Amino acid sequence: MPTTNSPPDHSSTDTMPHVVKDEKSPAHGMESLALVDEGTGEFEEVTAVRQGLHQRHIQMIALAGTIGTGLFLSSGRAIARSGPLGAFLGYLVMGCVAGTVTLTVGEMGALVPLNGGIVRYAEHFVDPALAFANGYNVVYSYLVSIPAELVAAAVLVQFWSDLNSAIWITIFGLVMVLTALLFVRVYGELEFFFSTLKILLIIGVNIMALLITCGGGPTHESIGFQYWRHPGPFVQYLGIDGALGRFLGVWTALNNALYSYSGIETITVAAGETRSPRQAIPQATKRIFIRILLFYVISIFMIGLVVPSNDPDLDSSSGTSSASPFVIAATRAGIKVVPSIINAVVITSAWSSGNSNMLGGSRVLVGLAMNGRAPRVFTQLNRFSVPWVAVSLYGLFMALGYMSLSSTANNVFNWLQDLVSITTLTNWLTILVTYLRFYYGCRKQGISRKSLPWAAPLQPYISWVALVLLSLLLLTGGYSTFIHGHWDNETFVSSYINIPLFLILYFGYKLVCKTKIVALGDIPIQPFIDIANRNPEPLPKPKQGWHKLNVLWD
Structure with missing residues (x-):
């Protein structure tokens, strides 16, 4: 798609093109791919919005856009419950799974660069009912995760101020909504800036941890692997002795890591607003691992070196930055200035992650509305070509953050974190199932993967491994509640309530709309390839000078 095309200006009442029935579609009776602009041969949805996200935006969002409170705060809980080696293994294994999910969504997104991400792929490659069920699962996830990040940012401010958290929730929330209502380019620039801060912070705290480990702190005490020897590399989770207790600790770390990685797959939800998406999305995906x-x-490994798993602040109920392992490490080493710096950047990280969720959530809702699975009003664009009604809905649900005023903020954050984790798990499972249907659809129809804009490596093997592991996590998410003496209402509800809700949405939609699973031979893959071939994108400029040293993004 040429980047020189300028989309028309839109009034606040304009809506995106709607999808119509295509009787010639290979999947007869299914909603068509999307309306195609006769002049450009590209999706009309793509020409209706502004392609305000550049290569550097989408790649930086993929690089660090979703790094938020999951890494900077809840990683402490992983070490407290699993030990340094247990947490390291949990983050390593779940990192491989997150990378696999991102590869699959990147391959599908490069072929189908429409807003909404997996909602659009599931519709064409599996079943419109799956798109409906997972679409609202994702919407629900974003409705919960945005207040979670706001609560985290608000309570972190209490590191310096005693003002009521409601003030900070209101301020951060209003700024987030205003940002989301402006040009998507504004969002891209903000995410680029805050992601740079997050990367610098991660590099800085890891260097700090290395210096502390080697005796470079104010106390000049060399720690080495002292905390791996005592209290030990693993924690006997729930007080269960032996190998079982250690294994359960590692298994629990997988759930903690799942929250930290949530959102990493969202690089395609705004594909329709990304310039040269068939190049930008693969480039943002290739170096995910x-x-x-x-x-x-590496961050969770370094934290485990400088903070013992039995430190009482790691799993504290204070809900403030004292629970951040980075701050604990600096405080234990006698470094006085660093905690405030870390706290300030973590606040921006929480806000940035919420801002990223605002973009992703609104575009998923637009994707549902484009095909009649949500009210058409959510496709309305303002003068900046932003779906303002969808953004406003998420702004209203920010009020969930005020729940922290009637309970400890830490308890509210933990509830929201657990709810986000289970919806993320369901979303990843849907992505993998959709991708495997797409993969075997290509094989059934004799379509070479070389004809795709980009094909992910090691498929379908890594997708099957990830699918099995995530399925086990879904079924065992609340295992601790079934151990005598460990029943917990929050854990049980947050671990399992999403399963019946998802099934009700899926089978309810199938019953009402009479949808069917699309046969492998009828999946409309070749029409998408034809659209991509009709719209070649300009080749990227070769790297010049010091840019050749950049190994993280193109």
């Missing part, structure tokens, strides 16, 4: 290793796995 090295990014996960550098920013998540």
Whole structure:
């Protein structure tokens, strides 16, 4: 798609093109791919919005856009419950799963660059009912995760101020809504800036942890692997002795890591607003594993070196930055200035992650509305070509953050975190199922994967492994409640309530709309390939000078 095309201006009452029935579609009776602009041969939805996200925006969002309170706060809980080695293994394994999910969604997104991400792919490659069920699962996830990030940002401010959290929730929320209502380019620039801060913070705290470990702190005490020897590399989770207790600790760390990685798959939800998406999305996806290793796995490893798993502040109920392992490490080493710096950047990270969720959530809702699975009003665009009604809905649900005023903020944050984790798990399972249907659809129809805009490596093997592991996590998410003496209402509800809700949405939609699973031979893959071939994108400029040293993004 040429980047020189300028989309028309839109009034506040304009809506995106709607989908119509296509009797010639290979999947007869299914809603068509989307309306195609006769002049450009591209999706009309793509020409209706502004392509305000550049290569550097989409790649930086993929690099660090979703790094938020999951890494900076809840990682402490992982170490407290699993031990340094247990937490490291949990983040390593779940990092491989998150990378696999991102690869699959990147391959589908490069072929189908429409807003909504998995909602659009599931509709064409599996069953419109699956798109409906998972679409509202994702919407629900975003409705919960945005207040969670707001609560985290608000309570972190209490590191310096005693003002009521409601003030900060209101301020951060209003700024977030106003940002989301402006040009998507504004969002891209803000995410680029805040993601840069997050990367610098992660690099800084890891260097700090290395210096502390080697005796470079104010106390000049060399720690080495002292905390791996005592209290030990693993924690006997729930007080269960032996190998079982250690295994349960590692298994629990997988759920903690799941929350930290949530949102990493959202690089395609705004594909319709990304310039040259068939190049930008693959480039943002190719190095996902090295990014996960550098920013998540190494960070959790370094934290485990400088903070003992039995430190009472790691799993504290204060709900403030004292529960951040980075702050605990600096405080234990006698470094006085660093905690405030870390706290300030973590606040921006929480706000940035919420801002990223605002974009993703509104575009998923638009994707549902485009095909009649949500009210058409959510497709209305303002003068900046932003779906303002969808953004406003998420703004209203920010009020969930005020629940922290009637309970401890930490309890509210933990509830919201658990709810986000289970919806993320369901979303990832849907992505993998959809991708495998797409993969075997290509094989059934004799379509070479070389004809796709981009094909992910090691498929379908890594997708099957990830699918099995995530299925086990879904079924065992609330296992601790079935151990005598460990029943917990919050854990049980947050672990399992999403399963019946998802099934009700799926089978309810099938019953009402009479949808069927699309046969492998009828999946409309070739028409998408034809659209991509009719719209070649300009080749990227070769790297010049010091840019050749950049190994993280293109």
